[in-house]
Amino acid sequence: MAVLPLSVEKVIEELGKLPGVGPKSAARMAYHFLRSTRKDATRLANVLLEMDSKVISCGKCFNVSDTPTCSICDSPLRDPKTLCVVEDPLDVVAFENAGIYKGVYFVLGGLISPADGIGADELRFKELKARITELLDQDSSLEIIIAVNPSLEGEATASYVKDLVANLPEHDMVTVTRLAMGLPTGADLEYADQLTLKRSFEGRSML
């Protein structure tokens, strides 16, 4: 005998597909909806449908957008001489929240990961190449900042981008940089892993 109505089981199943949500938390969430008097389930349903119908990819940077070009690419205040290459839209959010960057972005849509079967063809390298050419048409110099996670997949992706740029006819107009690796704020040197310590040592700067 099914304990919960089928319609509730279906909600639990869908919620269970979310990252970090197991069957027990999915059940707790479904129950939260059932208990709520403010029709939270209907509200969430409506905003999900609205998002699915409105959100597209920015034609320039492939960030999520509800306009053909996103507000960052459209802004005359952003410097088109620096292009920050990131994995996904949440990385753009992280940069924007830090308020440290005034250039434009390019969202790859993932990192090269042979273990997960994600090769270069699955990512937006063709589009990245086109975007670099387009930016170089407007200006005679470009810095490409590779801002990916310091993981094996990040390393593979970074060197792919480096090679891609090296093979461009305009490669001498482009500088490729990447985010510094080292100790994070508040870290305890004693507990830092060996690679972090190595990178932090290699990247030491003058005081």
Add this chain to the structure above:
Amino acid sequence: MAVLPLSVEKVIEELGKLPGVGPKSAARMAYHFLRSTRKDATRLANVLLEMDSKVISCGKCFNVSDTPTCSICDSPLRDPKTLCVVEDPLDVVAFENAGIYKGVYFVLGGLISPADGIGADELRFKELKARITELLDQDSSLEIIIAVNPSLEGEATASYVKDLVANLPEHDMVTVTRLAMGLPTGADLEYADQLTLKRSFEGRSML
């Protein structure tokens, strides 16, 4: 400048209302939807709307149901001489999954909690009283099993039910029991809290 489209921000806001979901996990979930090619957002939206339109409370036990009386209350195989009083529908799921109980349930909809401003009037005690009378009309004896969490709120609720039964004219036809308290399976006696140890000691049984 808003970094994410408004329609995405709205989804993050609604997801952030779920139990155990902070702003960062809500953003990750929203991004999961944006990344999914299988229209997961629309699927979740549809099942949420279906749940909100179909699910009602069982008229007898107040468990969630998509029929006026739930499948448990409707079943001729369930014993109406035992009534298990629980806090919420997920407790019914836990009992049913354990497969140890063949009686019927009553879902209170919460526990008495003065700290959260939940008094007896907020819970289904009037309905519980009516249900007890109804069951006693069918049979001359009834065991009420109080199956609530062993917390302050659980204690308060349990003694409220006990008093409620004691004040019934048919109180001598009713036995009120509650779940045993003691060491859980796999527990280490050394690390058990004092109350658990006390309850476990008091409730010791013959070998």
